[in-house]
Amino acid sequence: MAVESDTVKLGPNGKPIRPFVMPATLTGKLKVWRLLIYRRLVQFLTLLLFFGTAHWGWTLFNEPVLMGNLSSSTLLGFIPLADPYAVLQIFLTKHVMESEVVLGAGIVLLAYALLGGRVWCSWVCPINMVTDLSSWLRRRLPISDVFRVNRNTRLIILALSLLISAIMGVAAFEWISPISMFHRELIFGLGMGWTAILGIFLFDLFILRHGWCGHLCPLGAFYGLVGAVAPIRVRFDVPTCTHCGECAKVCPEPQVLNLKKATEVGMIASGDCTNCGRCITVCPEDTLSFGLRTQNKTDVELPLNLKIPS
Amino acid sequence: MTRSVQGAALAATGGLVWSYLLQQQAHASPSAIRPPGAHDTDGFNAKCIKCGQCVRDCPYDTLKLAPAGEAVPIGTPYFTPRDVPCYMCEDIPCVKACPTGALDHSLEDIEESRMGLAVIDVENCLSWLGLRCEICHRECPVQNKAITIEHHPRKISKHAKFVPLVHSDACTGCGVCEKACPTDKAAIRVVPPELVQGEVGEHYRLGWKDKSSITQDFKPTQRPDSSDVAPTGLDYLNQGGL
Structure with missing residues (x-):
């Protein structure tokens, strides 16, 4: 008996630490993969709406469904949408834009500010499919990073892009963005853009784990700043967590899973969290879930040993 | 301290390389023919968000978005007249579709466009x-x-x-x-x-074309009295300066 209790490690809440085990049944697997499936659906559907409108003339209420690409588009012939980061760069070139695209950028900015900033990264951005593949392969291959890069490098690249836009008079990141290249060429015809995508894939696979999305991409950094105020967050149910660490293994931004901070505020507060939900589906204790920033931490049901004295 | 200096140097170097790339791209193809309303090259380069809405609204499939690798600034609209020229739609749908004004919305008469x-x-x-x-x-x-x-x-x-x-x-x-x-x-x-147009310069006058303006512009000016004005022609030779 004593030997057995030694092998079962206990978490800080006194409960045994259980590792995540992939269910054997298909329904069980689908349940684990559900958010991944939803994300891929959203990513594909977004591209499909653009492609269908452009090439097959898709209409709704006699208006083109979604005309343009992820840089700027028109929904149903009258709702403008635009990439707020691209519009910010153009704004800094001091050339005066039409109000339409500014309104479009405002609409998109508001949407991501409500949905969680980097929701863009894991739910919409087509590069995510490429870098997720790199990271999936990497979990199965014995490859170590060639060098380390500070995750805040992307903030410096973001600042540089804005500075260069102002000095050079062209939207600095838009002109070299592999993200824009990728969706533009998927929708408008292929060129050499795939070489940039291959570069990112190989960089993430062989050089630096989560290299592009997690360290360098200034668009992700921009939405990270937006996400710092976003109401939709991954909630952290303090009493159930056994600190098993399964969430950090799958998280593309593991620094956001700072359990000390999460315990204090009851959620993953960092804007760097992409709300991809990988952690939610692998957590063996159902500690993590989507919720609102404003939710009160003490609302969660406390187990007996953690009851706050009245 | 050393690390932050190194970081700043790295950022500065990166920024310079980045700026150089942009400079190259902006001048990638001086011969690209742009859609109507893209009169001002700097304004067009700055404002075009590369969304392709002009391309999609062109009823003749004239416009293309430059893919990476083409000798045209990446992602910008252009056309090759020998393949499909612009048929000069009266309502100019491509300009109307432009969300940023890279194609100038003040262009109302297609005959005023200068592609x-x-x-x-x-x-x-x-x-x-x-x-x-x-x-x-x-x-x-x-x-x-x-x-x-x-x-x-x-x-x-x-x-x-x-x-x-x-x-x-x-x-x-x-x-x-x-x-x-x-x-x-x-x-x-x-x-x-x-690429091909010269500029005459304002000091040339075509006398046979515009007589009235010539007589006004070329009224002999009052010769200044002061001697610091360089002597001309014969005066120069007669002053013994040689």
């Missing part, structure tokens, strides 16, 4: 060689204004040649002429005006 300027290779133009062609003149949508047919002496006989001439005050650069030109390689081509 390029047609230039004629007189060594290979059938009309200039002495044959009767004039296809460009007949196809030109700005009929008899952008391209006119002029008499030109033909040295081998008394019969004149009838040759096309392009007039930049009316040519929109739509490229219908280039598309229609029957020679193997088009002898009339659309190029950005700044």
